[in-house]
Amino acid sequence: MTIENHDLDELFAVAADHCEIPPASLVAKILADADALQPKPAIQQHFAPRSWFATLADFFGGGLSLAGMSVAAMAGLYIGVAQPTPLVDLTNYVTGSSQSGSLELLPSTSVLWAQE
Amino acid sequence: MPRDTLAEVSNDTLLVLYANGDREAARLLTQRLTPRILGYAIRLLADRAEAEDVTQEAMLRLWKIAPNWRPGEAQVSTWIYRVVTNLCTDLRRARQRRPAVTLDDAPEVADADKGAVAGMIEADRMAALQNALAQLPERQRQAVVLRHIEGLSNPEIGQIMEIGIEAVESLTARGKRSLTALLAGRKQELGYEDEEEAEV
Numbered sequence: 358m359t360i361e362n363h364d365l366d367e368l369f370a371v372a373a374d375h376c377e378i379p380p381a382s383l384v385a386k387i388l389a390d391a392d393a394l395q396p397k398p399a400i401q402q403h404f405a406p407r408s409w410f411a412t413l414a415d416f417f418g419g420g421l422s423l424a425g426m427s428v429a430a431m432a433g434l435y436i437g438v439a440q441p442t443p444l445v446d447l448t449n450y451v452t453g454s455s456q457s458g459s460l461e462l463l464p465s466t467s468v469l470w471a472q473e
Numbered sequence: 474m475p476r477d478t479l480a481e482v483s484n485d486t487l488l489v490l491y492a493n494g495d496r497e498a499a500r501l502l503t504q505r506l507t508p509r510i511l512g513y514a515i516r517l518l519a520d521r522a523e524a525e526d527v528t529q530e531a532m533l534r535l536w537k538i539a540p541n542w543r544p545g546e547a548q549v550s551t552w553i554y555r556v557v558t559n560l561c562t563d564l565r566r567a568r569q570r571r572p573a574v575t576l577d578d579a580p581e582v583a584d585a586d587k588g589a590v591a592g593m594i595e596a597d598r599m600a601a602l603q604n605a606l607a608q609l610p611e612r613q614r615q616a617v618v619l620r621h622i623e624g625l626s627n628p629e630i631g632q633i634m635e636i637g638i639e640a641v642e643s644l645t646a647r648g649k650r651s652l653t654a655l656l657a658g659r660k661q662e663l664g665y666e667d668e669e670e671a672e673v
Contacts, residue, residue, distance in 0.1 A: 362649075365649065367654070372602060373622050387532045396492060
């Protein structure tokens with residue numbers, strides 16, 4: 358009256374057919390763990406389109422640099438157009454010339470009118 | 474991803490989907506793996522509460538490894554069986570020898586469609602099997618349960634137990650012989666005699 362091999366196989370088959378149903382509390386704990394450990398997608402940062410002025414300022418090293426360069430450019434233009442007397446005297450002193458008049462790079466408009 | 478679409482997807486893919494933020498993948502993996510590893514842990518530990526703790530811990534480790542999981546390198550089921558095997562081994566080593574299992578520790582197998590007597594016989598048989606399994610040496614028990622109850626192949630068992638195929642075959646053969654010896658003399662008690670007589 359010993360257990361035969363086929364009896365044992367039958368025991369195994371019954372055990373294999375049995376599906377262990379996990380209790381709801383265990384499933385809930387497992388899913389809570391899954392939720393807590395699930396990698397979250399990276400937060401996407403939305404950048405507003407940059408204005409051309411901001412891009413230009415960045416190119417020259419920031420807004421302050423751009424402002425300084427603008428002032429220098431305006432000053433240069435003023436000096437070039439107005440040719441203040443002290444500056445002309447200084448130029449003559451440095452270059453050793455005695456020219457006191459201004460140099461006309463463009464012909465006067467009156468000349469253009471006269472030609473018509 | 475919709476549940477219907479995921480039903481056919483492999484465990485490997487589900488784990489990658491979980492790592493990519495798909496919550497349904499976690500639910501489906503739990504549904505697929507938990508009954509198997511809980512049953513396996515109960516057979517190894519003969520203690521349902523401890524088996525549930527081991528199951529939760531094994532699934533926790535699965536969630537943790539998900540971002541680094543490389544599909545195709547290993548099977549999720551083989552990996553988790555190995556985790557459960559190791560956790561059960563650690564647990565058994567950490568605690569004192571447990572008292573012998575009782576009928577209450579055996580998995581409930583009563584089927585509503587079967588008669589009450591047949592259900593009791595089946596419950597008795599499962600309890601006897603569980604008792605006999607509990608008396609096997611640990612490695613034999615693991616090999617026998619994985620081969621004959623979980624239905625895994627010898628190469629899979631080798632991966633889980635981190636041994637060669639010959640060693641698996643040896644462990645299962647010795648385990649089966651030991652079970653036969655442990656259950657010897659209980660044939661009538663387990664209802665086999667009655668069935669044979671009934672057939673005649």
